[in-house]
Amino acid sequence: MIKAIFIDIDGTLLDFEACVEESMRLGLTENKIEYKPEMLETFHRINNGFWRDLEQGKITFEELLERRWATVFEALGIDLNGPEFETYFRKRLHESAIPMEGSYETLEYLSGKYRLFAASNGPHEQQVERLRKAGMLGYFEEVFTSGKIGEEKPSPYFFEYCFEKVDILPSESIMLGDSLTSDIKGGICFGMKTVWLNGKGEKTELPVDYEIKSLAEVKNII
Ligand SMILES: [Mg+2]
Numbered sequence: 001m002i003k004a005i006f007i008d009i010d011g012t013l014l015d016f017e018a019c020v021e022e023s024m025r026l027g028l029t030e031n032k033i034e035y036k037p038e039m040l041e042t043f044h045r046i047n048n049g050f051w052r053d054l055e056q057g058k059i060t061f062e063e064l065l066e067r068r069w070a071t072v073f074e075a076l077g078i079d080l081n082g083p084e085f086e087t088y089f090r091k092r093l094h095e096s097a098i099p100m101e102g103s104y105e106t107l108e109y110l111s112g113k114y115r116l117f118a119a120s121n122g123p124h125e126q127q128v129e130r131l132r133k134a135g136m137l138g139y140f141e142e143v144f145t146s147g148k149i150g151e152e153k154p155s156p157y158f159f160e161y162c163f164e165k166v167d168i169l170p171s172e173s174i175m176l177g178d179s180l181t182s183d184i185k186g187g188i189c190f191g192m193k194t195v196w197l198n199g200k201g202e203k204t205e206l207p208v209d210y211e212i213k214s215l216a217e218v219k220n221i222i
Helices: 016-030 037-055 061-076 082-095 103-111 124-133 156-165 180-189 215-221
Strands: 004-007 115-120 142-145 173-177 193-197 210-212
Touching (some): 016 082, 061 082, 124 142, 142 156
Parallel strands (some): 004 173, 173 193, 193 210
8 A cells, every 4th residue: 555655856846947947057157147948948958868877876966066067157158166156056946946737736636645744955055945935845754865864865874864764664665756867776676666747758668556647647556
């Protein structure tokens, strides 16, 4: 019997892409650089590469922060200091909390049936603050973040830490998230059931239990 749902934050409850776009646009505008939508694509391509390296343990989170904007600006031919922009960007992101469609209804529905935990790769204070700002924090018994735990999903240590804190078995839990490489892979390897929010209709070989296109479908399956 399922007792608890662990829910990813970015790309699942909060619209990370919208938050990133807003933070990048405001940051560049403040530096008198005209923002163009294709710049966002460059950021995503480079940022995703860094996060993949981080998930595979090839770099540390500090290295990601130190290098990603310098790499983006180099690719775009923009003359700005990467680490300085990172500081600004993270401050904006810290304050940015744009909800995904259907997130409030889904939390309301799930909280009536299950114990809810947030499980996110990201800095602890930032993620808690963004959930608070979005009015979602109250739904969660606890917010688990890689920032606090010291390891990223899909690391088994991340999940070990969570399950040591709660008196529930992995087999009685669901991991709900948008990332195959962190949420779904991590959940499967730890013996949890998985719900993959696959808004873009991607394909996978992983044995996902449930696949949904939007959060509104959650109530049809669990
Ligand atoms: Mg995510």
